[in-house]
Amino acid sequence: MPDLGLEVLWKGKNFARLLGGLWVALRISLIAALISVAAGILLGVLASRKHSVFSAILQVWLGIIHIMPQMVLLFLMYFGTTRAFGWNLSGETAAIIVFSLWGTAEMGDLVRGAVSSIPAIQRESAEALGLRPIQVFRFVILPQAVRRLIPLSINLITRMIKTTSLITLIGVVEILKVAQQIIEANRKASPNAAFGVYLTVFVLYYLACRPLSLAAKHLEKHWG
Amino acid sequence: MDWGYIQNVLPLYGKAAWLTLRTGAAGILLAAIVGLLCAAASHWRVPVLRRITSAYVEISRNTPLLIQLFFIYYGLPKIGIRTRPEACGILGLAFLGGGYMAEAFRSGIEAVDRIQEESALSLGLTRLQTFLHVILPQAAAISAPAFMANVVFLMKETSVFSAVSLMDLMFTAKDQIGLYYRTAENLFLLVGAYLLILLPLSMLGSVWERRLRYAGFGT
Amino acid sequence: MSDVVLSISHLTKRFDQQTILEDLSLDVREGEVVVIVGSSGCGKSTLLRCINALEEIQGGEIRLRGEPIRHNSKNLPEMRRKIGMVFQNYELFPHLTVLDNIMLSPVRAQKRSREETRTEALTLLDRVGLKEKAGSYPRQLSGGQKQRVAIVRALIMHPEILLFDEVTAALDPEMVREVLDVIVSLADQGKTMLIVTHEMSFARAVADRIILLEDRRILEENTPEQFFTSPKTEQAEKFLQSFEFKRKKES
Numbered sequence: 120m121p122d123l124g125l126e127v128l129w130k131g132k133n134f135a136r137l138l139g140g141l142w143v144a145l146r147i148s149l150i151a152a153l154i155s156v157a158a159g160i161l162l163g164v165l166a167s168r169k170h171s172v173f174s175a176i177l178q179v180w181l182g183i184i185h186i187m188p189q190m191v192l193l194f195l196m197y198f199g200t201t202r203a204f205g206w207n208l209s210g211e212t213a214a215i216i217v218f219s220l221w222g223t224a225e226m227g228d229l230v231r232g233a234v235s236s237i238p239a240i241q242r243e244s245a246e247a248l249g250l251r252p253i254q255v256f257r258f259v260i261l262p263q264a265v266r267r268l269i270p271l272s273i274n275l276i277t278r279m280i281k282t283t284s285l286i287t288l289i290g291v292v293e294i295l296k297v298a299q300q301i302i303e304a305n306r307k308a309s310p311n312a313a314f315g316v317y318l319t320v321f322v323l324y325y326l327a328c329r330p331l332s333l334a335a336k337h338l339e340k341h342w343g
Numbered sequence: 344m345d346w347g348y349i350q351n352v353l354p355l356y357g358k359a360a361w362l363t364l365r366t367g368a369a370g371i372l373l374a375a376i377v378g379l380l381c382a383a384a385s386h387w388r389v390p391v392l393r394r395i396t397s398a399y400v401e402i403s404r405n406t407p408l409l410i411q412l413f414f415i416y417y418g419l420p421k422i423g424i425r426t427r428p429e430a431c432g433i434l435g436l437a438f439l440g441g442g443y444m445a446e447a448f449r450s451g452i453e454a455v456d457r458i459q460e461e462s463a464l465s466l467g468l469t470r471l472q473t474f475l476h477v478i479l480p481q482a483a484a485i486s487a488p489a490f491m492a493n494v495v496f497l498m499k500e501t502s503v504f505s506a507v508s509l510m511d512l513m514f515t516a517k518d519q520i521g522l523y524y525r526t527a528e529n530l531f532l533l534v535g536a537y538l539l540i541l542l543p544l545s546m547l548g549s550v551w552e553r554r555l556r557y558a559g560f561g562t
Numbered sequence: 563m564s565d566v567v568l569s570i571s572h573l574t575k576r577f578d579q580q581t582i583l584e585d586l587s588l589d590v591r592e593g594e595v596v597v598i599v600g601s602s603g604c605g606k607s608t609l610l611r612c613i614n615a616l617e618e619i620q621g622g623e624i625r626l627r628g629e630p631i632r633h634n635s636k637n638l639p640e641m642r643r644k645i646g647m648v649f650q651n652y653e654l655f656p657h658l659t660v661l662d663n664i665m666l667s668p669v670r671a672q673k674r675s676r677e678e679t680r681t682e683a684l685t686l687l688d689r690v691g692l693k694e695k696a697g698s699y700p701r702q703l704s705g706g707q708k709q710r711v712a713i714v715r716a717l718i719m720h721p722e723i724l725l726f727d728e729v730t731a732a733l734d735p736e737m738v739r740e741v742l743d744v745i746v747s748l749a750d751q752g753k754t755m756l757i758v759t760h761e762m763s764f765a766r767a768v769a770d771r772i773i774l775l776e777d778r779r780i781l782e783e784n785t786p787e788q789f790f791t792s793p794k795t796e797q798a799e800k801f802l803q804s805f806e807f808k809r810k811k812e813s
Contacts, residue, residue, distance in 0.1 A: 124421060186541050187534065188502035190513055195530055202526040277405070284407035285503060295413065302417075314421035317414045321406055328405040462653035465614045466667035467643030467719065476666060480657045 124311030128319060133301050137316075140294030141323050144283035147211060147291075151218030152276045158219070159226020166227060167234040177231065181224045189282050192217045197289040210291035218279055229271050233264040266342040273335040277328050284324070294320055349528050352519060359515040360536045366429055366509070367501045370436025371494055377437060378444025385445075386452050386474070396445065403442030409503045411435045416507040432504045440497045447493055451486030452478060491548030498544060502537075512536050564592040567627060567723050567754050568613065574621030575605070575612055582608050584778040585622070590723065593752045597765040597786075600775035601801065606758040607650075609775070610725045613756070614647050626722060643671055646716030646724040650731050652708040654700040654715070660687070661696040664715045672719065679718070686714045690744050706737030710744055717748075724748070726757040730764075742768075762805055766790050774798050 128134045165173040184192070197213040200206045208216070237260055245259040246252075287295040298320050302312045309315075381396040403411075412435040415426060426434060455478050463473040505514035516533040520526050568590040575583040582605040590596050598606050611617045613624055618633045625631065631641050654663050664683040668674045687693045690710040700708055709729055716724060726745065730738045742764045749755065749768050759765055765772060765786065772789040774782040774797065782789070782798045793799050 186545060187537060188499035188541075190502035191533060191537055194513070194516070194533070198520060198526050199530050202530075281405075281407040284409040287409075288503070288506060295410065298413075311421040314418040317410070317418040321410050321414050324406045324410055325402060329401065332401075332405055456653075458649065458651070458653055459655065461611075461616050462647075462649055463655070463666075464639070465616065465642055465645070465647040466715070467639045467641075467671045468667055469639045469671070472670050476670060477655055481655075484657065 122309070122311045123318075124309045124313065124315035125319075127301060127305045127309045127312040127315060130305070134319075136297050136301065137294055137319060137323065140292070140297035141327065143211075143291065143293040144286070145280060145327065147214050147218065147283055147286065147293075148276060148279040151215050151222055151279060152272075154215075154219040155222025155226045155275070156272060158223040160230050162223060162227035163230020164234065167231045174231070177224065177227050180220075181228055184221050184224045189217070189221065190285050190288065192221070193285060193289050210286055210289040213289060214283070214286045214291060218282070222275060222279065225275055226272060229268055229275075230264070233267045233271075234260060236267070237263050270335040270339040270342065273331055273338070277331045277335070280328055280331075281324070294323065344531065345525065345528055348523075348525055349532065352515075352529075352532065355515050355519070356512065356532050356536050359510060359512045360540060362429075362509065363498075363501050363504070363511045363536075364540060366432045366504065366511075367436065367498045370433045370501070371440060371497050373433065373437035374440025374444050374493075374497060375490075377441030378446075378448050381441065381445035382448035382452055383474070385449055386478075387470070400442040400445050403439050404446070408435055408439045408500050409506055411438055412503065412507050428504075428507050428509045431507050432501070432509050435507075436497055436500065439500065440493065443493045443496070444490070447486045447489035448482065450489070451482035451484075454485045455481045488548070488552040491544075491551055495541060495545045495548060498541060499537075564594075565627075566590070567592050567594075568756070569625045569628075570609075570613070570622070571625075572622035573609075573612060573619055573624065575608055575617060576620045581778055583612070586779055587622075588773070588780065590754060590756055592754055595749045595753075595755045595757065595768055595770045596773060597757045597759060597769035597771070598773045598775050599759065599762070599765060599801070601804070604775050605778060606775050607727050610647065610727045610756065610758060613725060614642060614645055639671060643667070643719050644722045646719055646721035648709070648712050648716050648724070648726050648729050650728045652700070652705070652712045652732075654708055654712060656700050658699075659696070660692070660698050660700070660703070660711050663700070663711060664718055667715070668718055683714070683718055686717055687711075690714055691740075704737060705733045706740045709733065709737075709741045713741075713744055713748075723754045723756060726755065726759070728758050728760065730759065730761060762790070762802075774801060776801070 128137070162173060162177060165171060166177045168174075187195075193214060196217045197208060197210060200208055200213070241259055241263070242255055245255040250258065283293065284295060287293055298316045302316050305312045381400060384392045384396045412431060415435055415438075416428070416431045419426070459481070460473055460478060463477040464470075468476070501511065502513050504511045505517065508514075512533055516529045519529045566589045568588075570586060570588045573583055573586045574581070586609070588596075598609065600606050608617060612619050613631070615624075615631050615633045615638055623630055626641060626644055629641065631645075632638070635641075654660075655666070658666065661680070661683055664687070665676070665679050668679045668682075669676055684693060684696060687696055690713065692707060692710055692714075695703060695707060695711070700711070703711065712729075729745075730741055733741065738761065742761065745755070745757070746764075746768050757765075757768065766789075767786075769786045772782075772784050772786050773780055774784075774789075774793075774795070776797055782793060782795045784794060784798075788794075789798065790802065793802065
């Protein structure tokens with residue numbers, strides 16, 4: 120059995136430290152996801168009306184977010200704002216802002232899509248039954264839209280979690296940074312730690328994302 | 344904005360952009376091949392291979408590229424597998440992208456009606472002929488938008504290559520800012536370079552998608 | 563008597579626990595046109611799909627000119643080339659032109675020369691009145707035109723037998739005629755055919771023999787004249803009545 124450098128994990132609080140690093144990543148995604156869902160629903164509903172300015176705003180916003188790599192957006196937020204406005208954002212704040220901007224645009228688009236994908240005849244038949252517009256939205260449109268939305272928003276959160284891996288590159292101490300520190304500290308005692316520790320990080324990310332994507336797939340199948 | 348400085352570093356960005364394009368294209372090509380093989384394995388229900396490919400797809404789609412790269416670049420050498428930075432980037436991109444491409448192709452193949460396959464079989468075509476001449480052309484058209492979206496996505500993912508010491512656009516920008524504190528100029532160049540690469544790709548994707556949707560051969 | 567082309571003996575077909583066809587035997591002779599009728603869901607289409615080995619069978623045997631057709635045998639593509647099948651929804655390949663749809667199998671599967679195949683394809687298209695559509699894509703054709711192309715696509719393989727699976731069921735009423743005319747002319751040419759249909763007057767005109775499939779098996783086998791005027795079984799009478807409309811009028 121070759122030395123896979125796994126023993127490092129059981130030394131001291133190393134494994135707990137890794138989990139702590141993962142939690143930093145998860146916390147950032149969760150905060151950003153909450154902001155995105157709230158702001159995205161608002162934006163999406165506003166944009167789903169015909170000839171709405173919000174629809175145009177959303178399109179441009181989404182275009183910018185989609186064309187730039189997230190790494191570049193993080194970089195712009197982290198270094199750019201210091202330069203332009205003299206703000207000294209922490210890496211974590213910069214990450215939450217970028218993820219929220221990204222998530223709000225995507226959620227907004229998903230909500231707009233879900234609302235407008237419901238056939239007009241549904242709204243018309245509800246109106247024909249004598250429901251008021253707000254009732255039509257509450258009892259007919261929303262329940263159908265939410266079913267389509269939930270799996271898609273879970274997917275968005277999964278993608279956010281995966282993207283948090285990048286924030287180590289703007290100086291946030293999260294799981295990858297902790298991993299590097301552990302490997303560095305045990306360079307002499309376990310020269311092969313890089314294998315075991317990075318493998319663990321890999322598995323932990325998988326364990327964090329897999330249940331979510333599984334849930335999304337399941338819901339898509341049963342609600343789709 | 345110091346235009347003289349920009350002119351000076353432009354060649355550096357050109358070189359970096361070329362590296363991004365080159366490694367990105369190679370990784371995407373490999374990813375497409377891996378994806379097609381996985382999709383074929385799942386379509387034909389090849390016993391063991393089908394299990395392996397579906398596990399691979401799940402793993403590649405549920406882990407970040409950066410972590411995959413770290414594992415390949417820093418982890419694997421400890422058990423004797425060494426790759427140069429460029430090869431590592433391409434491999435990582437192919438590993439990640441293979442899963443996404445497999446899903447794109449698989450859903451395209453599944454979207455072709457089963458009776459189309461039966462109709463081809465009833466004409467006496469073999470399974471392979473049926474796949475190549477009847478299913479694949481239809482699946483390709485259905486998968487094209489997802490394929491192009493993956494191409495753009497994977498091209499964007501190359502922006503983490505700097506983490507395995509590839510001198511790509513991110514690396515160059517960071518390096519220059521660190522050395523000369525020219526933040527504005529470098530961010531401008533960084534965004535400009537990515538726009539130059541990604542805008543045409545994404546425009547190509549949407550043109551293609553529209554063409555397929557409105558002028559396709561769909562029944 | 564002429565040779566038996568298709569011979570089905572003791573065929574049993576089950577989906578999970580449900581038996582669709584049970585101990586069914588049927589021979590089709592050269593040049594014979596056999597029409598299968600029966601209420602929907604009686605297994606008519608499944609029978610055709612079994613003959614082409616698109617379905618696995620759970621018992622019995624199907625032979626084409628004495629050679630068995632088996633779901634998992636190596637020579638299945640070869641056997642299928644001898645059986646022409648036309649589907650309810652045409653199943654033309656949307657990415658190929660009419661001509662390429664017709665030429666795909668002769669060129670790829672039978673390895674015939676492109677030139678010869680093309681000439682034959684155009685001749686056959688001409689015969690069904692669609693020569694000028696050779697370069698069109700399926701989506702540019704009407705349902706009736708698509709179905710005529712599908713018939714040509716089956717014919718060009720020179721099959722021993724043609725299977726028609728409710729080929730007019732998906733068509734608008736005004737297009738049914740043009741497709742049925744083609745099939746009648748094939749009957750006149752002496753082609754061996756097994757036809758599943760709901761068009762009773764067509765069945766009566768084209769069939770040499772009518773078979774009523776009901777309740778997993780063959781209930782009645784008769785000449786068209788007898789079947790429609792004085793059926794042997796009560797079930798056949800009932801079945802025929804279901805096509806008639808009567809309205810009691812007080813006068």
